[in-house]
Amino acid sequence: MDIKEYFTRISYRGSYDKPDLATLTDIFQHHVRAVPFENLSIHCGESIELDLEVTYNKIVRKKRGGWCMENNNLLSWVLKTLGYNVTLLGSKVYVPEYDAYADEIDHLLLKVVLDDKSYIVDGGFGMAYQMWQPMELISGTDQPQTPGVFRFLEESGVWYLEKVKRKQWVPNQSVSTCHNVEKEVCRRVYLFTLQPRDIEEFRSCNAHLQTAPDSLFVTKSICSLQTADGVRALVGWKLTEIKYNYKDNMDLVEIRILADEEIEKTLKEKFNITLDKKFVPINISRLSLF
Numbered sequence: 001m002d003i004k005e006y007f008t009r010i011s012y013r014g015s016y017d018k019p020d021l022a023t024l025t026d027i028f029q030h031h032v033r034a035v036p037f038e039n040l041s042i043h044c045g046e047s048i049e050l051d052l053e054v055t056y057n058k059i060v061r062k063k064r065g066g067w068c069m070e071n072n073n074l075l076s077w078v079l080k081t082l083g084y085n086v087t088l089l090g091s092k093v094y095v096p097e098y099d100a101y102a103d104e105i106d107h108l109l110l111k112v113v114l115d116d117k118s119y120i121v122d123g124g125f126g127m128a129y130q131m132w133q134p135m136e137l138i139s140g141t142d143q144p145q146t147p148g149v150f151r152f153l154e155e156s157g158v159w160y161l162e163k164v165k166r167k168q169w170v171p172n173q174s175v176s177t178c179h180n181v182e183k184e185v186c187r188r189v190y191l192f193t194l195q196p197r198d199i200e201e202f203r204s205c206n207a208h209l210q211t212a213p214d215s216l217f218v219t220k221s222i223c224s225l226q227t228a229d230g231v232r233a234l235v236g237w238k239l240t241e242i243k244y245n246y247k248d249n250m251d252l253v254e255i256r257i258l259a260d261e262e263i264e265k266t267l268k269e270k271f272n273i274t275l276d277k278k279f280v281p282i283n284i285s286r287l288s289l290f
Contacts, residue, residue, distance in 0.1 A: 041210075042221075240253065
């Protein structure tokens, strides 16, 4: 594994000799705009492995993306290589349809300590809840970013991440199936503690999420990528492109349903992904990703 090869993959040409917040933020933003959040392997007959070298080869050399345990494990290696103080954390993702957090840890994120301040770095959540900058780990303080206003709330050692959403302008409303588009202002994202984790603790979760019949990742094929001004996502056959703060504090949401013959071209042109095996889109879960 070679850090310079990784930087070429994410088109990062900045300095990296000083492990400071500016460098961390710059590398992080390049990562989320170059490496998709995706679970396409599951729907190509491939397995998702947690071995770091396998992940490196997949994301850096094959120019694929990955889900949280791949993206953030790779980012952890990158940041440790550059001299950052990095700790793996585990979280439970909020499911709005059930108004509940997951029973077990199902998401990997990173804590980075810089100048006696702690930051959460999460390059593997994807979709419209992907942070664009490291977030300082402080409770009750709004942290505005381009995607919206994020904040942490801490209660009895448990930390909660939430995002304040803008209203959405959806020109072709008829194809939208967003969850409570107008009603939802503040959306819970996940909860976590500061208990340090090892990647080995995520092996059962990694296996479960790609095999359980009711897993969101088994019932939906997902590929999302952050852009210069928003995010685009292909879920099943539905391509959604969002431009943040398009006008009047509203996000522009454009939706199109693709035909089967458009999928491969769209993955290449919109996400820079070329798959080795035949991809079978799926979207049979009622759970919302937006």
